[in-house]
Each structure stands twice: as structure tokens, then as C-alpha cells.
Amino acid sequence: MPRMLDVSDEVRAEIGDEEADRLLAGDNAPGSYDCTSCRTPGDSERERTSTVLFIGDETAVLAFAHAGCLPSQVVQVTEEQLQGAVRSISGNSVDLEPAKVTPEQAVLGVTSGLVLIAGELHPALVVEPTGPIVRPGSTGAGDDFLPLLIEQGFMPVTELNSVPPVLHGWSVLLAMGQLHAVLQPGMNGGQPVAWWQAHQPLQVTDGWRAAANKHQQVLMFAAPVGSIGRQPREDLLRDALDKAAAGGKLVASVLPLAGT
Numbered sequence: 001m002p003r004m005l006d007v008s009d010e011v012r013a014e015i016g017d018e019e020a021d022r023l024l025a026g027d028n029a030p031g032s033y034d035c036t037s038c039r040t041p042g043d044s045e046r047e048r049t050s051t052v053l054f055i056g057d058e059t060a061v062l063a064f065a066h067a068g069c070l071p072s073q074v075v076q077v078t079e080e081q082l083q084g085a086v087r088s089i090s091g092n093s094v095d096l097e098p099a100k101v102t103p104e105q106a107v108l109g110v111t112s113g114l115v116l117i118a119g120e121l122h123p124a125l126v127v128e129p130t131g132p133i134v135r136p137g138s139t140g141a142g143d144d145f146l147p148l149l150i151e152q153g154f155m156p157v158t159e160l161n162s163v164p165p166v167l168h169g170w171s172v173l174l175a176m177g178q179l180h181a182v183l184q185p186g187m188n189g190g191q192p193v194a195w196w197q198a199h200q201p202l203q204v205t206d207g208w209r210a211a212a213n214k215h216q217q218v219l220m221f222a223a224p225v226g227s228i229g230r231q232p233r234e235d236l237l238r239d240a241l242d243k244a245a246a247g248g249k250l251v252a253s254v255l256p257l258a259g260t
Contacts (some may be wrong), residue, residue, distance in 0.1 A: 004048045008072035008199065011053045015062065023051060023062075036063040036070070071199030075107065076130040108196050112179065112204050113234045114211060115219060115241070117163055123204075123212040124219040125172065125182070126237065127196065128228045143224050146251050152184070154222065154251040160241060163219065167253035170195070172218040174257060177209055178202060182220065183258065212257050221252045 005024055012020040035042050036052055043049075048067035053060060053074045107130050115124040133145035150156065153167045169185035171192065178201035183192040204212075212218055227244040231237040244250040 004044055004046070006048060006050045006067055006072040008051070008074075010074045011051050011062075011072050014053055014055070014060070014074055033064040036065045040066075042066050067200070068203040070202075073107070073199060075109070109230065110179075110182075110196060110198075110202070111228075111230065111237065112202070112208050113237045114205075114208055115160065115234075115238060117160055117219075121207075121211055122163065122215060122219050123208045124221060125179075126228055126241065127182075127220065127222040129225045131225055133224075145222065145224050146249070149222050149251050154220075154253045156248070157221070157245045157250045157252045158248065159245055160238075164252040164254055166217065167255055170220075170253065170255045171258040172212075172220070172255045174204075174209070174212060175201070177204070179204055182255065216257045217254050218257055219252060220255050221250055223250050 007020045007023060031043060031045050033042050033044065033049070034040070042064065044064065050065045050067045050070050050072040052063045052065050052070055052072065054063060055074060055076050109128050109130055111126045111128075113124055113126065114121045116122075129145055132143035133148065134142065135144040135148065146154075146156075153170075155164050157164065169192070171183045172179070173181040173183055179198060180201050181194045181197040184195040186193050221241060223241075223244045227247075227249045228237070228240045231240055241250065
């Protein structure tokens with residue numbers, strides 16, 4: 001029976017047309033699975049399901065997620081992170097030969113969650129790339145992600161005890177209750193442009209959306225690759241944020257909310 005699978009062009013390019021067609025035909029895909037994002041059960045025969053390809057240094061693993069949690073995409077990770085992913089999605093993955101994968105540019109991973117600051121819950125987005133971000137035109141092997149954001153007006157955070165300043169000109173686009181993009185100022189005062197844009201709108205929880213509508217703004221935290229990780233619970237996400245802040249690996253700003 002055909003599965004309700006989404007296989008993006010970038011995933012198809014990595015795994016090949018033959019493998020992608022087998023997945024879409026239901027020959028090599030699970031019926032039920034545990035979503036690699038929210039960790040709750042899914043059923044590719046009854047609900048739209050994304051194929052997510054994790055690529056490590058030597059191996060690759062194809063996992064599955066609710067389409068509302070993650071779009072179909074390629075995610076570059078370290079080999080150590082990939083082995084952890086294999087353990088967490090054991091039984092719901094398809095092993096691929098290393099020869100079938102090629103290195104990808106780093107992409108921005110975005111996680112939503114509620115963060116408690118000064119006794120009040122605030123909607124937050126946590127941005128962490130899948131690899132080092134170098135300055136455009138640079139040939140070095142360092143990571144300029146945080147310096148680049150600080151130059152844009154984001155503030156270094158050493159502890160999460162107060163709400164950071166508002167970064168005017170930036171905003172978070174929420175439409176029809178789903179997260180669409182993080183917008184930054186356009187060139188020479190023009191229309192805002194997408195700094196990050198979801199491949200397809202991302203679902204947020206009712207609590208997150210209610211907090212965003214209440215405050216009309218969203219906290220955005222950013223950290224270098226390997227600082228936060230994809231945490232399955234908000235308490236674990238907070239712990240990771242606290243550790244990143246204490247280690248000098250976190251910047252933040254408040255972004256006004258665009259949309260509802």
C-alpha cells in the first residue's frame with residue numbers, strides 16, 4: 001500500500017531515484033514509526049510523513065517524522081550525533097551506503113519551546129546550525145555564527161535571568177498558527193527578507209502560540225553547532241540553554257511577532 005511520504009528533492013538527490021521511488025511505493029518504509037522530532041508514534045499509511053536524511057562523516061540514516069513536525073530534508077550531523085540518532089530511532093530507519101551521500105552545506109535547525117524567565121513563560125525559538133558557519137568569502141575552518149549574529153544586533157547571554165532587548169527590524173512570521181520564517185531587514189531599508197524560512201510551515205504547540213499572541217514577540221536564541229542539540233522536552237532544552245549560556249556560546253534577542 002502506498003505510503004503518505006514526502007521525499008524532498010534534496011533527499012532524493014542524496015538517496016537516488018530508485019531508493020526514493022521504493023519508499024514512495026511503500027516497499028522500504030515503515031507503516032508505523034516514532035517521529036524523529038517529537039518522539040510520538042506516527043503512521044505513514046494514515047498521515048503525511050517526512051523523510052529526514054541524517055548524514056554523518058561516514059554513514060547516513062534515513063528517519064521519519066510527522067510532516068507537521070519537520071519537512072523532508074537533509075541534516076548534516078557529526079558521526080557521534082548520528083550514532084545517537086540511530087539509537088533513538090532504532091527500528092525506524094533505513095541504512096544507506098556511504099557512497100550514496102555527499103557533503104551538504106550547513107543548514108539552520110530551529111526548535112520552538114516555552115522558556116521560563118523571571119516567573120513568566122515566553123515563546124522561544126532556538127537556532128542551531130548543523131555545521132560550522134563561516135563568514136562569507138572566508139576560506140578558514142572556524143565558526144563565525146555567533147560573531148555574525150552579534151554584528152546584526154544579537155546580544156551575548158551568560159544566564160537566562162532576564163528578557164533580552166528587542167531587535168528592531170527583525171521579526172518572526174507566524175501565519176495560520178504555524179511558523180513560517182524569521183525575517184531580517186532588507187537591503188537599504190527595503191522589504192524584510194527571510195533569514196530562515198521553513199521548507200513547509202512548522203507546527204507549534206497551542207501553549208507556544210498562546211504565549212506568542214499574548215506577548216506579541218518571540219525570544220530567539222542562537223548557538224553554534226553541537227551546543228544545544230535536538231531536545232525532546234522543554235526542561236532538557238532549558239538545561240541545554242543554561243549550559244550554552246554559561247559556556248559563552250549563546251546569543252539572544254526579542255523579535256516582534258508578525259502574523260497570528
